[in-house]
Each structure stands twice: as C-alpha cells, then as structure tokens.
Amino acid sequence: MNKTGNNSFYPHVSVDCVLLGYSGDSLQVLLLEKNLVENHASFSGLKLPGRLIYDNEDPDRAAQSLLSEWVGVRYAYLKQFKVFGDPDRTSRPQDLNWLQEAVDLKIGRIVTVAYLSLFRITSRKIQPAANLSARWCPVNEVPNLAFDHNQILKDALIEIRKNIRLDPSIIYRLLPAKFTLLELRRLYEVMYDQTIDVRNFHKKVKRSPYLVALDEKEENVPHRAARYYRFDKVSYNRHLGLTTL
Amino acid sequence: MNKTGNNSFYPHVSVDCVLLGYSGDSLQVLLLEKNLVENHASFSGLKLPGRLIYDNEDPDRAAQSLLSEWVGVRYAYLKQFKVFGDPDRTSRPQDLNWLQEAVDLKIGRIVTVAYLSLFRITSRKIQPAANLSARWCPVNEVPNLAFDHNQILKDALIEIRKNIRLDPSIIYRLLPAKFTLLELRRLYEVMYDQTIDVRNFHKKVKRSPYLVALDEKEENVPHRAARYYRFDKVSYNRHLGLTTL
DNA sequence: TTTGTTATTGTGCGTAAAACAATATGAGAC
DNA sequence: GTCTCATATTGTTTTACGCACAATAACAAA
Numbered sequence: 398m399n400k401t402g403n404n405s406f407y408p409h410v411s412v413d414c415v416l417l418g419y420s421g422d423s424l425q426v427l428l429l430e431k432n433l434v435e436n437h438a439s440f441s442g443l444k445l446p447g448r449l450i451y452d453n454e455d456p457d458r459a460a461q462s463l464l465s466e467w468v469g470v471r472y473a474y475l476k477q478f479k480v481f482g483d484p485d486r487t488s489r490p491q492d493l494n495w496l497q498e499a500v501d502l503k504i505g506r507i508v509t510v511a512y513l514s515l516f517r518i519t520s521r522k523i524q525p526a527a528n529l530s531a532r533w534c535p536v537n538e539v540p541n542l543a544f545d546h547n548q549i550l551k552d553a554l555i556e557i558r559k560n561i562r563l564d565p566s567i568i569y570r571l572l573p574a575k576f577t578l579l580e581l582r583r584l585y586e587v588m589y590d591q592t593i594d595v596r597n598f599h600k601k602v603k604r605s606p607y608l609v610a611l612d613e614k615e616e617n618v619p620h621r622a623a624r625y626y627r628f629d630k631v632s633y634n635r636h637l638g639l640t641t642l
Numbered sequence: 643m644n645k646t647g648n649n650s651f652y653p654h655v656s657v658d659c660v661l662l663g664y665s666g667d668s669l670q671v672l673l674l675e676k677n678l679v680e681n682h683a684s685f686s687g688l689k690l691p692g693r694l695i696y697d698n699e700d701p702d703r704a705a706q707s708l709l710s711e712w713v714g715v716r717y718a719y720l721k722q723f724k725v726f727g728d729p730d731r732t733s734r735p736q737d738l739n740w741l742q743e744a745v746d747l748k749i750g751r752i753v754t755v756a757y758l759s760l761f762r763i764t765s766r767k768i769q770p771a772a773n774l775s776a777r778w779c780p781v782n783e784v785p786n787l788a789f790d791h792n793q794i795l796k797d798a799l800i801e802i803r804k805n806i807r808l809d810p811s812i813i814y815r816l817l818p819a820k821f822t823l824l825e826l827r828r829l830y831e832v833m834y835d836q837t838i839d840v841r842n843f844h845k846k847v848k849r850s851p852y853l854v855a856l857d858e859k860e861e862n863v864p865h866r867a868a869r870y871y872r873f874d875k876v877s878y879n880r881h882l883g884l885t886t887l
Numbered sequence: 888t889t890t891g892t893t894a895t896t897g898t899g900c901g902t903a904a905a906a907c908a909a910t911a912t913g914a915g916a917c
Numbered sequence: 918g919t920c921t922c923a924t925a926t927t928g929t930t931t932t933a934c935g936c937a938c939a940a941t942a943a944c945a946a947a
Contacts, residue, residue, distance in 0.1 A: 407652030407653065407654060408652065408653075408655050408695070409652060410655060410727075410753050411652050441893075450653070450727075451727045452751075453751070454729065455727055455728050455729060456725060456727040456753065457727070477725055479722065480701060480722060480725050480755050482655075482695075482700055482701040482702070483700050484698045484699065484700060502914090506697075506698070508655050508701065508753075508755075510725050510727070510753075559808070563804065576810065577894090578894085578895090579893085579894080580686070592940090594936075594937075595894090595895085595896095596895085596896070596897080596937095596938085596939090597935070597936065597937085599894095599895070599896075600896090600897090600935095601934085602935095603936085604934090614944095615894095615944095617945090618892095618893085618944075618945080619891085619892070619893090619897085619944080619945055619946070620892040620893040620894080620943080620944055620945070621892075621893055621894050621942070621943035621944045621945090622893090622894080622943075622944060622945095623893080623894055624894085624895090730899090748907085821925090822925090822926085824925080825926085839905075839906075839907090840925090840926085841906095841907085841908090841925095841926085841927070841928080842904070842905065842906085844925095844926070844927075845903090845904095845927090845928095846903085846904085849902095853897055859913090860913090860925095862911075863914080863923090863924085864913080864914055864915070864923070864924090865912080865913060865914070865921080865922075865923040865924040865925080866911070866912035866913045866923075866924055866925045866926080867912075867914090867924095867925080868912090868924080868925055868926090869925085869926090
C-alpha cells in the first residue's frame, strides 16, 4: 500500500514466452543463456525468452515477434495466460546484476505478461539460426531460472493441460500432417505424464469425426505397418459447437 | 513495431475488476458513473471499477483493495483472467477527455490487468456506502462502457463459465448459507442461460458429497416446503482430488 | 514356413447424461 | 376434516462413455 500520491507512476511492462516444443518423444522448453555477463560462472544464467514491450506495441504483438524471432513459426498456438506483477519478482541480487549490466536497466520494477506457445520441433528449427545462446531443455529437467521464470513455466504447464481438454485441436499442432495413433498416444502420455490404455485410446479417438484415416501406411518398418491419420480442421470446426457446450 | 531505441519506455499499468453479483434472480455487474465530467451529457459515462497500480503494489493486491472498496467482501473469489494492452484501447476522444479532466492523466497509454470476482448481492451491499456513483446492472442490459470495458466484461463471462466446470465451489459463493435446490438450479440456469431438467438436476447434485441436506425446511410458503441444503467446504476439499484429475 | 515385433480390435461392468411424468406435501379455503 | 392449489420430490429407460481386461492380425526377416 505504498501510494505515490500522484498518478505519475510508470512500471516497466514486458512479455515472457514459454515456448514449448515437442520433439517426438519429450516436451521441451526453449531457454536462453544470459551469457552476456561473463564473470558470474556460478550462476545458472538461464531464462525464458522475453523483453520489454515497445512504445505503442500491443503485448500480443510483442509475444508474436518473440515467437518469430526464436522459433520462426508464424501461425502457432500462442496464448497469453497470466500476469506476474509481484514488485519483488526482479529483486534477487543476481537478477538485478543482469538487468543492470546486460540490459542497462536501473532498479526497475517489471510487470510481465506471460505467453504460452506450442509447436513441433523439426530438426531444422532445433537451433535458432540467429542466436546460438538458445537451447531446448526437457521440461522435467529445467534447472533454476532467472526471476520467477520457474514459476511461470510451472503455471504454463498447468494451463496447457486445461486448454487441451477444452480444445483438443491444440494437440495436433505438435504432430506432423500424417501421424500414427501410436504417435498421438505418446503425445498424450507425455502431456499428462501418465500411461494410457491402447484399446480405450483407439476407441476414444476414433469417435472424433475430425480424425480421418488415410489409405497410407508406414513403410520399411520391421513389423506390422501402422496406418496414418490426419487431423481435419473443417470437420473439427463443425464439431466444435457440440463439445464446447 | 515502433521501437523506441532505448529501454526507457514506461507504460501505465492498471487493474480493472469485473465484479459480478447475483441478486437471487439475475447476474449483475458493478458499474461506476464517470460523473466527474459534467458537460458530456450525451456520453454514457459508465465504466468498470479500476485504477492505476501504486508504486510497489502487486496487481493482485490492487484488485483486492478495489473489491474491498466497492463491495466490502474480503474473501470472495477473485481471479486475474486477462491482460488488455492494445495501445489504442484508451484513445477514443471521450475516454481521452475523461482521463485528462478527471484523472489528470496525459495522453498516457494504459495496459490493464482484468480481474473477475463473484459474490452474492445482499440488500445491505447493493449500494456501496462510500460512494453513490456505483450501481448494479444486469449483465444482459449493459450499455456502452468506456474504453474496451464491454469487451472485458464479455471475456469475463466466458471465463467464469469455464471456471465453474473446473471448480463448482464457485457457485456456492453466490448463494446464502442455507439454500433450496430450486435456488441452486435457478443459479445454474442463469449462469449458462439455459433451462435444466429438474429430475436430472436433483440426481446430479445429490451425488456430490459436499452438498449436505439439512433438517430444515421453508416456512410460511403456500405450497409444499422445500428442504434446505448447505455447502460443506471440508467435504469439498477432500473430494477435489477426484474431480480435478 | 517360422519367428519376432508391433498394430489393431472386442467384451463386460459401472457410472453418468438425457429424455421422459407421476406422486408427495404444505397452506389455505370450504 | 376435506378439498384445492402450487410447488417439491422422486424413478425408469435408453444411450453413451470411462475403465479394466487379452487375443488376433500384419509386416519383415530369418
């Protein structure tokens, strides 16, 4: 309740992105190394991609540009999910050092808008071309991050699970155009961190009208070939009215 | 992409609260009259309660204090649900006028964090004691509001429906300690804007272990008296683990 | 033809959603 | 006390889904 008395208070506003990529067997998050500070070897120095918003820039647009910059995906799932505004969220000594030395910011307080994005990691995109200080890290093996970024990541994972139940189409952004039911099942298992019965799973997904079987099968596999399926957006949108209510 | 070049950009940050009250037969939202400007009779002049955050103040705390100020409820459901940061959201002429004349703000850009709160309207609380410029308005009859507040309200209503499915306890904050199943059903019907079959509804709610029947009935009603029920928080919290997964 | 490996499929049970109408109960009128 | 009015309360059937279970089909290589 520390009133300033007048209305001339201006906090910083930033966006931070939890960029989640699926590699085909695990869910990974994009982390940046704060490698601009060289004399802090004992500090982990990892953070989520993020920056202050520009003058006259919508936070949504800032998040979109971060996504483009680091991953290059233009039309991925991208959702603002929470604001982190604790006045002390940037006040740890290491974080203050970095803000001052690397970004040339004074003791500034920063209110950040957190975004969540999901996409498929293709071999080409694993290393962002523009900057080598970025790396993918499995969400289960994330070390201590700067600021409250561990908390932001944790909230993002909770959020994404909620959203998948309300909008299953999110899942299919993590798969190639053609996929087998095994791939689909593995993805659900990774997302919810639990195993799923094969038979029940087949029955369930085959009820969905937007999952269409192709006349195509795996080739050159040393066992029975699995059928390929694809996700049909048109059927999904028609079907939406029923499942959402 | 209007970069400032340096990192010294400071937008305003505010919180706005969608305070939803249930009067027993309809859902209402608390609106404030921008009555400080007297020479704009043709302008509706209604807005959601909100203000800039103070120096060193967490947005959550600011929202909590707004809630206390206007409704006086201390432990109500209060949830941050979305950020509105379009640079042009405060640029309509009427809104600019109001900002300058009433709040003494220059052309400032404002990023706002929107909160959602739900509670019961008791006769005592319908008119906030401190300020008579506040009024309840049925959510279906809300006129044009200042800024993007109509959009904020719309998003809040979508959000609350999602949240009730995930956490039914929210519903019981809108009812008195003792209530009949008719009152409970009417509330669900108002919330989802659809009628519900009486028999199926009774069967469904009676499965909930946290809905306990009392040995008490309505009195002085010209028909069969309905039984009273209450919501049991302890049973609900025990039960939570099952329904959430 | 056999073998190894994975893909695919069916049955039973318990629970819940949805669509239906008849009976019970309280207060007041006669 | 009986009747009437208005609302409260309750049950059955059908259909769908979640969940727990194991046997069969298909492909490639030996």
